[in-house]
Amino acid sequence: MTSIVAAGRPNLKLQALVQAHAGIRDEVLEGLSATPKRLPPKLFYDANGARLFQALCATRAYYPTRLETQILARHADGIAAAIGPGAVVIEPGAGEMRKIRLLLPALRPRAYLAIDVSQCQLFDEAERLARECPWLEVTALAGDFQDARVRARIGDAPGRPLLFFPGSTLGNFEPAQAADFLRDVRDLLGAQARCVIGIDLVKPPAALELAYNDPEGITARFNLNMLVRLNRELDADFDLDSFSHRAFYDPALQRVEMHLVSARAQTVRVAGAAIRIAAGETIHTENSCKYRPEQFEAMARAAGFPRSTRWSDERDWFGVFLLRAAG
Numbered sequence: 001m002t003s004i005v006a007a008g009r010p011n012l013k014l015q016a017l018v019q020a021h022a023g024i025r026d027e028v029l030e031g032l033s034a035t036p037k038r039l040p041p042k043l044f045y046d047a048n049g050a051r052l053f054q055a056l057c058a059t060r061a062y063y064p065t066r067l068e069t070q071i072l073a074r075h076a077d078g079i080a081a082a083i084g085p086g087a088v089v090i091e092p093g094a095g096e097m098r099k100i101r102l103l104l105p106a107l108r109p110r111a112y113l114a115i116d117v118s119q120c121q122l123f124d125e126a127e128r129l130a131r132e133c134p135w136l137e138v139t140a141l142a143g144d145f146q147d148a149r150v151r152a153r154i155g156d157a158p159g160r161p162l163l164f165f166p167g168s169t170l171g172n173f174e175p176a177q178a179a180d181f182l183r184d185v186r187d188l189l190g191a192q193a194r195c196v197i198g199i200d201l202v203k204p205p206a207a208l209e210l211a212y213n214d215p216e217g218i219t220a221r222f223n224l225n226m227l228v229r230l231n232r233e234l235d236a237d238f239d240l241d242s243f244s245h246r247a248f249y250d251p252a253l254q255r256v257e258m259h260l261v262s263a264r265a266q267t268v269r270v271a272g273a274a275i276r277i278a279a280g281e282t283i284h285t286e287n288s289c290k291y292r293p294e295q296f297e298a299m300a301r302a303a304g305f306p307r308s309t310r311w312s313d314e315r316d317w318f319g320v321f322l323l324r325a326a327g
């Protein structure tokens with residue numbers, strides 16, 4: 001791990017785990033060889049994918065980011081009062097750090113630890129945040145939340161730990177995986193663990209179908225960009241014109257599924273391996289699970305967070321939950 005204290009910014013520490021993404025190749029080949037085929041959602045977020053996602057968030061159809069931002073802005077004082085003083089905020093996948101900025105003026109935490117695998121963006125945004133909030137101790141840690149060295153750094157953070165996990169990211173996990181994640185966070189952060197988590201709630205299927213099939217076609221480009229990334233990074237030869245975007249809501253599983261559909265039988269080369277894809281076969285790229293408030297609260301209790309508070313929008317389409325392991 002390399003550590004840097006930015007010149008002229010005593011409140012800013014930049015720490016990098018030098019770590020190649022060697023595991024992506026194996027994970028991609030394993031997923032494309034499986035039945036049904038799949039790719040990990042983390043592949044969405046290269047530089048172009050991040051730009052497309054920001055464009056998607058600005059559309060009328062894609063409501064989650066807009067609603068969560070409104071909830072955080074409207075209830076920042078109440079959320080901060082419920083959390084209390086002395087928090088050390090830990091944010092995996094911090095990205096542009098837009099949403100935490102909505103809470104910082106009211107929360108005034110003791111420190112902020114931002115974690116992301118995209119080192120360039122992470123360090124740039126951390127420097128910007130340190131300039132904006134000279135009173136805040138900002139640490140940017142380039143690495144994976146599951147890395148043992150990252151977790152050791154989290155465990156060393158002084159103060160009452162608060163995991164900030166917005167964006168309905170937990171919905172990308174299967175419910176059992178989401179429960180495991182919450183239990184892991186509870187074990188990692190200890191008896192004083194608290195979490196602020198954004199959860200997309202069950203709502204009319206038509207609204208969900210529209211959100212993931214926006215009229216502007218941005219979600220389709222976002223989905224297909226995964227293949228562009230594989231062509232670039234793993235020397236693949238996907239023909240984008242041979243794939244189309246499909247997203248639908250499964251009410252039984254309470255989730256939106258995103259797929260890439262092959263228009264014809266084809267063989268694609270990926271990192272030197274030949275991958276056969278039948279006509280009409282799909283590559284499953286993402287699940288976005290939706291919860292009823294009582295379902296998520298029950299999951300949190302079983303994971304070691306017996307107390308929760310929820311803030312929502314007028315239609316109860318999106319919820320921001322504060323989970324507490326104790327008092």
